[in-house]
Amino acid sequence: MTTVVNDTRHAWYTRKWAQVFLHAVAWITLFSLPYLLRPSPDLRRGPDSDEQLWHIHFIVNAIFLTLFFYLNAGILIPKLFYRKKYLQFTGVLLLLFASHVYFRYLFVQAFITHKQFELKPTILFTFFTVLFMLACSTAWTMIRDKMNADKLASAKENENLKTELSLLRSQVSPHFMFNVLNNMVALARKHSDQLEPSLIKLSSLMRYMLYEADEDKVALEKETDYLQSYIDLQQQRFGAKVQVNVLMQLPEESYEIEPMLLIPFVENAFKHGTGLIPDARIDIELRAKQGLLQFSVMNKYNPEYNEIKDKTSGIGLTNVKRRLNLLYKDTHKLLINKENGWFVMSLQLKLH
Incomplete structure (x- = not known):
């Protein structure tokens, strides 16, 4: 860490x-x-x-x-x-x-x-x-x-930092699992043929969360695989109701990243960029080159729709902001804004 x-x-x-x-x-x-x-004694005088x-x-x-x-x-x-x-x-x-x-x-x-x-x-x-x-x-x-x-x-600062990061990570997993299990319920209600492959994919995600997310760092490739699996599950849930565009370009070099750092941004897009939104669309782009990660997530939102927030609303983004400040204090740049009916998140991060 x-x-x-x-x-x-x-x-x-x-x-x-x-x-x-x-x-x-x-x-x-x-x-x-x-x-x-001290001056030397006169040896001629004897002891x-x-x-x-x-x-x-x-x-x-x-x-x-x-x-x-x-x-x-x-x-x-x-x-x-x-x-x-x-x-x-x-x-x-x-x-x-x-x-x-x-x-x-x-x-x-x-x-x-x-x-x-x-x-x-x-x-x-x-x-x-x-x-x-x-x-x-x-x-x-x-x-x-x-x-x-x-x-x-x-x-003490090191121990407090480790404790706080462990707490933040523990908040990610239940929140993420809550969303994914909702996806499974939706597929089960539809009697979808995608339920079985979705459960297999969910099993892969849980294996990552249990065995990889506890590490200080994970390979960027594993994190993007995890991210892609989550996006696939969400696409299976919403189908044609939401247009999802994904572009991920990874370098040939091997880089590492804090586990489960990117998923809250995607979760937030699917949570707030779907529902009562005409022509719902989510754009996800990830590029990594020469030790620099550029990650952006855009989703349409309806400014006239006042969403009722639940107790878990906002956990993801608040969590990831805190983790970024703790682990990448001077090596990241995060921009979040709303413009022309789009909610835009852009993250620039130095990789090691």
């Missing part, structure tokens, strides 16, 4: 292994910068205890920032921020910030005894570091959640 939606499920960067790889590259790059930008302590402090600080990143992304934003618990969200952030400052104080007091702990520079440095990590974590989380929401919306 044709669906026009943006789907990122197959994008490589949405896969789990790609996510892990990209995160690993980002963390390695980020935590390598201090080593790359320096402060140098070793700096490495330890940097590693512990990197672990804290990494945990903070995923804690914010996995718990704080979904559980607090998205639920508008802004006070609790701010409180947890302040607690984490204060804990990190306190850790740096304990580290200096325990291992760097020859230096005095400076509170103000520590607070400023920690604040901007945590703020940077908070911004990165929040941005990544919102982008990730937006992509997931778009993917879910796309999946």
Whole structure:
């Protein structure tokens, strides 16, 4: 079934292994910068205890920032921020910030005894570091959640589209069968010799509806055979009362079309172009060439005859218009108008 939606499920960067790889590259790059930008130690001075302590402090600080990143992304934003618990969200952030400052104080007091702990520079440095990590974590989380929401919306749209098309198709079959069975009743009342071949043709139509119409696409040739069978049944019913002119030209190439897409137009012509209409006539023309289908149905109508509409009146055309908009939104052109006592329908459709 044709669906026009943006789907990122197959994008490589949405896969789990790609996510892990990209995160690993980002963390390695980020935590390598201090080593790359830091001046090289003087090897002639030998091992320096402060140098070793700096490495330890940097590693512990990197672990804290990494945990903070995923804690914010996995718990704080979904559980607090998205639920508008802004006070609790701010409180947890302040607690984490204060804990990190306190850790740096304990580290200096325990291992760097020859230096005095400076509170103000520590607070400023920690604040901007945590703020940077908070911004990165929040941005990544919102982008990730937006992509997931778009993917879910796309999946729901696809399911809704499938459900709606199934419903529209289910409306076609009963409406069509109602008309055909009326034809059979008319032939039975006339004790017509055409009843048996008509029933055989009806059986062929039902086989098409049951086994072919459930497919997403069918061969154009099968759809036109189905259309011709329906026209034959109607001609048997009306006989000489209605002049029916049919011209169908199919290309040598193989094309596919949505099943039971054309029949509502023909049904409509026989339903509203017969009865109390002098010299009733229906013209049906189908041409397919170079991937373009041109289909037209014309029937005479009596503007002075106000037809009493039943509950099924209008189902066919409304149905097919909706299906065309769903499946061939930008690749079809449908014109319906009344002129000089004729009801004219013209459909132009790109085939695939």
